[in-house]
Amino acid sequence: MAIREFSPEGRPRAKIAFVGEVPSKEDLDKxxxxxxxxxxxxxxxLGDPAYAAQLDAVIWTQDGNKINALPRQLGSFVPCLLDYDVRVYIRLAADKHQTDAPRKLVVNALLESKIPVANLRSDEWQTIxxxxxxxxxGFLLPCVYLFDTASSWVDIAALVCDRPASSSPKTALVFDEKVLLDRFGSDGHSERLILLKRAFWNCSELRLTLLDGGMSGAPVFKAYASAEAGLVxxxxxxxxxxxxxxxxxxxxxxxxxYDKYCGHIFEYVPFHLxxxxxxDRCNLGSTLGILVGDFVDGSESLIACARGGRCGHAIANLFDKTLGGWxxxxxxDEKRTLSAFFEDKWQVEGQSQLIELPTGRIPLVQKLGADTSIEALKEIFVDLGNTAPKVAPxxxxxxxTNVLIRHGDAILIDFEKLEQHYPLTYDPASLEGGLLVEGFIEDLKKGKLALTELVQLIEPLYEESALKRGQTTFCRPGDPAEWFYNAVNQIRTLSWSAEQQPGQYALTLALCxxxxxxxxxxxxxxxxPNMSRAIAFFFGQKLLRAMAKTTAATAGKHKHQSGDAGQ
Incomplete structure (x- = not known):
């Protein structure tokens, strides 16, 4: 079992509030x-934040004579309690008519208010x-935990006391709230403040800086936390x-x-990578959550490393060491094809609608002579991707920007979209695509490279022949894209073994x-500038159409040879 600390100073918060029924003295002694x-x-x-900050838990008993009273109050009081890490336990009333009416009223009220709840029945869970x-x-605290009417005070005391709340929020923590307001706005602001004060309960001051990059909707900040007096x-x-x-x-x-960190990162990614x-600083509120970790200091982005001509060892380290355990x-996987794994990649995230080119990029793509039909490209991909892939986490x-380099080591960050079983070609293809759209931003912004000029420089890398297994493509030494050629060749050299069938990396790259x-x-x-992403789309559709043409020509040749053999 994990090491747990037993301190003579007792629990951080050791006060339990009883609303409704108060147990007998004998039961309170538990x-x-x-x-x-x-x-x-x-x-x-319970509505007083100062009072809530001192509580460990609330045990709320439903009144059997007024079963509607408690459900009506949950939405008003419970979210604030959860934000302060107060665990809420509800003892459901017994119905005089032996029905589930008291439980249904409470469960429906919690689910309608989107309050996290634990110990649901299977049919109730399916409605979420x-x-x-x-x-x-399992369940993660804080949340609302439901006790059935048959639960004894002995069982309740054991469960509640074994799951104490964390330390009270540091109400005097000094930091600039404007950083949060500028990024998130006022909606949910109070919950974010409490999460920070809970996460840094033993600190006196916090300086936050929003980090660039990342489009997941959960922004990342660099935080300098000063320990309060007495700790050091x-x-x-x-x-x-x-x-x-x-x-x-x-x-x-x-x-x-958080689950991905615990299940896949700690066990498989080396501690320094x-x-x-x-x-101890990660926390949950009623609607939001916060992750806190040690910042990777003294590092540079893979783009800076690559543009400086230093990425060869780092990319090898990334796939052989950092991701080696996966x-x-x-x-x-003989049960799902490559195209089946990537079905949702052709859709807007979380929707069934097909992805589409933003309006501002369409003229740029058309200027390059590319077709903008997503449906046609998807049909090609589905047809060519009907092969079994190698899969791994x-x-x-x-x-x-999710790969940082420090002393030649490749350090991965942001595991929000981690997949447990996914084609082995996806990560390297995604990285190559990322270097293309992010690596030339400043060149395009400052006019060092024009749209068509950049296309001509890197086009040899996106000929179908350049993506055949074992192929290496070179450029003229000293060209502005020489760094990109070096990085791409290293990625592809390490990626050919990820293919189960020839062409799988090229297909995955085209999709990315x-x-x-x-x-x-x-x-x-x-x-x-929209130009770099227009170029990415141009090369993606070019690859798909070239591969479709080659496949059709090969099929026609085989058909012709079969006809000759039969004569």
């Missing part, structure tokens, strides 16, 4: 024997939209701050990424390029 204070309370008191489901049999001896300039990364986003997204979560477990979002060309994120217009 809590007091575990060093918890117990006191009766009211919904009005898949996008909101956390864990069916401050120097002449005050407490020396520790550097963290902080990610704040929707509760479900944070839970999913991935960010280390500080699990990629060396690959196997052939995959990062799932390996754009160039088309998707990057269709990315409609609002920040792209401000941060990137």
């Amino acid at each position: 809590f007091r024997d575990r060093s918890f204070q117990c006191e009766p309370s009211t919904p009005a008191k 939209p898949k996008s909101d489901r956390e864990r069916e049999r 001896q401050p120097g002449s300039t005050g407490p020396y701050p520790h550097l963290f990364f902080v990610k704040i986003g929707p509760r479900k997204k944070i839970i999913d990424e 991935g960010p280390r979560l500080r699990r 990629r060396k477990q690959d196997y052939i 995959a990062h799932g979002d390996m754009h160039a 390029l088309v998707r990057k060309g269709c990315n409609p994120h609002v920040d792209l217009d401000a941060n990137e």
Whole structure:
């Protein structure tokens, strides 16, 4: 079992409030024997944030004579309690008519208010939209936990006391709220403040800086946290701050990424090649969550490393060492084809609608002589991708800014889109596409390269012949794209073994390029010229059409030879 600390100072918060029924003295002793204070309370008191910050848990008993009263109050009081890490336990009333009416009223009220709830029955769980489901049999606190009418106070005391709340929020924590307001706006602002004060409960000051890159909807901040007086001896300039990364986003997204860290990162990614979560600082609220980890300091982006001509060793390290624990477990999936794995990549994320080129990029793509029909490209991909792929765990979002380089080591960050079983060709293809759309941004912005000039420079890399297994494509030494050729050749050299059938990497790369060309994120217009993504789309569709033409010609040749043989 994990090491747990037993301190003579007791629990961080050791007060339990009882709303409705208060147990007998004998039953209260079950809590007091575990060093918890117990006191009766009211919904009005629970609405006071200062009071909530001192509570460990609330045990709320439904009144059998007024079964509608509790459900009506849940939406008003429970979210604030959860934001303060107060665990809410509900004792359901017994119905005089032996029906499930009391339970149904409570469950429906919780689900309608989108309050996280645990200990649901299977049929109740199925009513939750898949996008909101956390864990069916396990649960992450804080949440609302339902006790059936048959649950004894002995069982309740054991469960409640074994799951104490974290330390109270650091209400005096000093930081600039404007950084959060500028990024998120005012909606949900109070919950974000509490999450930060809970995460940095033992700190006096926090300095936040929003990091560039990332389009997942859960922004990442660099955080300098100064420990409060007494933890360390401050120097002449005050407490020396520790550097963290902080990610704040929707509760479900944070839970999913947390589970991926615990299930796939800690066990398989070497400790120095991935960010280390500080699990004691990761927290959940009623609708949001926060991840905190040690910041990867003293590193540079893969783009900076590649443009400096230093990426060969780093890319080898990325696939052989950082991802080695995943990629060396690959196997052939005979049940799903390559195109079946990537079916949702042709759709807008979370929707059934096909991706499409943003309006501003269409003229640029047409200027390059490319067709903009997504349906036609998808048909080609589905037809050519009808082969069994090699699969293994995959990062799932390996754009160039998610790979940091430090002393030649490749360090991966942002595991939100990690896939447990995914084609082995996806991560390297995604990385190559990321280098294309992100690596030439400054050249295009400053006019060092024009649209058609860049296309001509790198077009040899996207001829169908250049993507045959074992092929290496060179450019003239000193060309502005020489760094890109070096990086791409290294990625492809390490990727040929990921193919189960020839052409699978080229197909995956074409899909990644088309998707990057269709990315409609609002920040792209401000941060990137549309040209780089138009070029990505152009090469993606060019590859697909070239491969379709070759396949058709090969099939026709075989048919002709079969006809000759029969004469």
